[in-house]
Structure formats: C-alpha cells, structure tokens
Amino acid sequence: MSLNQTIKNLIQKLGEAIHESVSESEHIAGVVKNIREQGFDVLLMLEATIGLNEVEADTVEESGQQLLTSGEEDAGPFTHHDLNFLKSLRISLTEDSDEDPA
Numbered sequence: 001m002s003l004n005q006t007i008k009n010l011i012q013k014l015g016e017a018i019h020e021s022v023s024e025s026e027h028i029a030g031v032v033k034n035i036r037e038q039g040f041d042v043l044l045m046l047e048a049t050i051g052l053n054e055v056e057a058d059t060v061e062e063s064g065q066q067l068l069t070s071g072e073e074d075a076g077p078f079t080h081h082d083l084n085f086l087k088s089l090r091i092s093l094t095e096d097s098d099e100d101p102a
Helices: 003-023 026-037 057-063 080-088
Strands: none
Touching: none
16 A cells, blocks of 8 residues: 555544544534434534644754653654644544543
C-alpha cells in the first residue's frame, strides 16, 4: 500500500471516528431531544476539514517540540494542542477499545 493510500485510509478512519463520536454523544442526543420536545425536527450536518502538513523528523527534533503529554506512550506526531482537540471530540489515540470515554 502506498503512503498516499495509507494517509487516505487514515483520514477516512478519522472521519468515521468523528462521525461516531458525534452520533454516540449523550450530550448531543439530549439537546436534540430537547429541541424535538419544543416541536422541531432536527437535521444536523457537520463538515470537517482535515489539513495535513508533512513534518520531517529533523524539523521536529530541532524545534524541541514536545509530541507527547505526560504519561502517554508513542501517540504519533501530535502536539499537546492536537491531543486536547482530539480528546474534546472523544477521539482516543489508544487502542484500548474496552475503555469507555468519559
């Protein structure tokens, strides 16, 4: 599989994870229920724009940028900001699918 195809597959998985997070959100479901109780039907459409910038290993090492938050193992080339954003979307980088996101 080529690198481009690998990236396309990962982006597709990210989109699916975002969709799943939104569709399974109890908070969103509760708000939608409240809107319906007020006599309105709800149509929710979200658009996600995913931008990628290739980072060379030398650039990351020279910048001294911390890629992991404390206590995390290799999470990939993500900054603390990236990890917080993904966490806010209930996207976990760990493969522990048994854990229920809080």
